[in-house]
Amino acid sequence: MAYSKKVIDKFEKTLQEPEKHHVGRWDPSESDIGTGMVGAPACGDVMRLQIKCERRNNSHVISDVKFKTYGCGSAIASSSELVDMLKGKTLEEAKEIKNQDIVDALELPAIKIHCSVLAEDSIHQAIKDYESKI
Amino acid sequence: MQLPIYFDYASTTPVDPRVVTKMQECLSIDGNFGNPASRSHAFGWKAEEATEEARLNVARLVNCDPREIVWTSGATESDNLAIKGSARFNKGKGNHIITSKVEHKAVLDSCRQLEREGFVISYLDPGSNGIVTPAMVSSEITDQTILVSLMHINNEIGVINDIESIGKITREKGIIFHVDAAQSTGKLPIDLSQLDVDLMSFSAHKTYGPKGIGALYARRKPRVRLEAQIHGGGHERGMRSGTLATHQIVGMGEAFRIAKEDMIQDNKRIKSLRDKFWDGLNDMEEVYLNGDREHRAAGFLNVSFNYVEGESLIMALKDIAVSSGSACTSASLEPSYVLRAIGLKDELAHSSIRFAIGRFTTDEEVEYTIGLVRDAVGKLRELSPLWDMYKDGVDLDTIEWSTS
Numbered sequence: 001m002a003y004s005k006k007v008i009d010k011f012e013k014t015l016q017e018p019e020k021h022h023v024g025r026w027d028p029s030e031s032d033i034g035t036g037m038v039g040a041p042a043c044g045d046v047m048r049l050q051i052k053c054e055r056r057n058n059s060h061v062i063s064d065v066k067f068k069t070y071g072c073g074s075a076i077a078s079s080s081e082l083v084d085m086l087k088g089k090t091l092e093e094a095k096e097i098k099n100q101d102i103v104d105a106l107e108l109p110a111i112k113i114h115c116s117v118l119a120e121d122s123i124h125q126a127i128k129d130y131e132s133k134i
Numbered sequence: 135m136q137l138p139i140y141f142d143y144a145s146t147t148p149v150d151p152r153v154v155t156k157m158q159e160c161l162s163i164d165g166n167f168g169n170p171a172s173r174s175h176a177f178g179w180k181a182e183e184a185t186e187e188a189r190l191n192v193a194r195l196v197n198c199d200p201r202e203i204v205w206t207s208g209a210t211e212s213d214n215l216a217i218k219g220s221a222r223f224n225k226g227k228g229n230h231i232i233t234s235k236v237e238h239k240a241v242l243d244s245c246r247q248l249e250r251e252g253f254v255i256s257y258l259d260p261g262s263n264g265i266v267t268p269a270m271v272s273s274e275i276t277d278q279t280i281l282v283s284l285m286h287i288n289n290e291i292g293v294i295n296d297i298e299s300i301g302k303i304t305r306e307k308g309i310i311f312h313v314d315a316a317q318s319t320g321k322l323p324i325d326l327s328q329l330d331v332d333l334m335s336f337s338a339h340k341t342y343g344p345k346g347i348g349a350l351y352a353r354r355k356p357r358v359r360l361e362a363q364i365h366g367g368g369h370e371r372g373m374r375s376g377t378l379a380t381h382q383i384v385g386m387g388e389a390f391r392i393a394k395e396d397m398i399q400d401n402k403r404i405k406s407l408r409d410k411f412w413d414g415l416n417d418m419e420e421v422y423l424n425g426d427r428e429h430r431a432a433g434f435l436n437v438s439f440n441y442v443e444g445e446s447l448i449m450a451l452k453d454i455a456v457s458s459g460s461a462c463t464s465a466s467l468e469p470s471y472v473l474r475a476i477g478l479k480d481e482l483a484h485s486s487i488r489f490a491i492g493r494f495t496t497d498e499e500v501e502y503t504i505g506l507v508r509d510a511v512g513k514l515r516e517l518s519p520l521w522d523m524y525k526d527g528v529d530l531d532t533i534e535w536s537t538s
Contacts, residue, residue, distance in 0.1 A: 015513050040535030042480035044461050048519035068519040072445035072462035
């Protein structure tokens with residue numbers, strides 16, 4: 001597997017400094033938290049993404065993010081990359097994030113595109129969960 | 135201690151320095167470069183002498199007649215020749231072949247090819263310990279069975295099949311018994327004068343010899359007949375044509391000579407390293423040893439670290455060279471078919487790492503790696519939502535996973 005330097009860097013930094021890279025979790029029942037969990041252990045990857053949101057004017061803004069991912073190196077790097085993209089975005093802006101953005105940012109190899117798809121799914125689920133609470 | 139550390143001896147081994155020296159003597163103008171098939175001059179005679187000495191060394195390791203050794207390009211070719219060669223030669227007697235689901239792809243793909251030619255193959259499920267028992271073989275035999283092909287040591291988990299007992303069954307029924315012994319030379323004593331094995335595949339590069347050379351043992355009494363797969367000159371008594379690669383053959387011979395000499399000492403040391411390695415890991419939570427604990431070759435440690443995906447663990451262990459049963463390390467994106475065949479859940483197959491210890495592994499390397507593995511597994515579990523759920527007491531089997 002020939003990963004780009006970007007994937008390896010992202011993976012290693014996330015592993016070495018988990019807190020700085022938003023590894024963690026919140027209580028999913030809190031009203032300002034949206035949780036998305038996608039993937040399956042049998043398939044080799046599970047991502048759990050949580051967004052903390054606050055109302056600003058007429059929109060909801062992602063003020064903080066936490067995640068945990070079980071999966072290959074590129075799955076972990078993809079979630080971590082997504083987390084970087086999310087902070088400070090409104091929900092509307094976050095919905096616009098496409099898996100291709102992650103593919104481009106990390107230069108994912110073709111065989112690992114599904115990791116980016118999973119990451120995209122995780123934000124959609126998290127937003128859906130949050131929106132069901134407001 | 136040098137980094138990275140090699141823990142993938144079941145994949146291939148470095149050539150022993152003693153072997154390198156021997157091989158170098160068979161290449162250049164001032165060395166033994168002749169064609170062993172040249173009968174008209176001293177260059178040919180000398181080369182033939184070297185390949186015959188090598189043949190004797192291979193035969194001595196497994197206690198057979200050197201005339202029963204056929205040089206090939208490696209165990210893959212040996213498996214092809216043994217399986218396709220014997221099945222096609224004997225197709226008048228029957229069309230049924232027995233093998234197992236955990237064989238090497240060289241065996242499985244050869245069997246698939248024979249299926250396309252009309253042969254019927256039974257693929258045995260081993261026990262959860264990875265072993266195919268004599269009873270499992272017995273129960274599949276029909277009056278159409280012409281060949282049984284099983285491995286001696288499994289290349290992923292290192293478990294050992296009882297080829298002595300299985301051979302007694304096949305011999306009594308007049309069925310050809312082929313054993314893929316690519317992993318077992320130098321790891322287990324093999325005495326073909328006592329075993330009822332008709333065909334046995336060998337590889338040099340798993341036993342500190344060079345890549346690109348192997349051999350097939352083909353029994354003379356009772357004689358096993360094969361249809362050649364490669365034609366062109368009738369070398370190797372017609373079973374495998376092609377100019378003998380003197381330097382490769384000499385390398386394999388020397389590697390097998392050393393294997394015979396050093397086997398007992400080597401394995402004693404390797405086994406103690408493996409036990410030390412496992413002792414350093416087995417007190418961790420949710421860590422499983424794959425394959426039978428007792429009937430296992432010395433160098434193998436196949437371990438599943440639950441809730442951690444194997445490829446990410448390999449990436450976290452960047453100074454350590456190992457293999458994983460994880461889908462993400464395979465081109466097919468499927469987890470190890472061997473681990474699945476022994477009944478491991480997919481997630482444990484994804485989480486598996488094979489540490490294979492060998493002749494040049496040191497105590498220091500094992501100690502260092504234990505520390506590294508414990509640290510990496512700990513860090514990856516901190517990152518794993520499954521570990522959280524396990525710690526919260528959630529039964530993962532009860533969750534409906536959303537797969538995209």
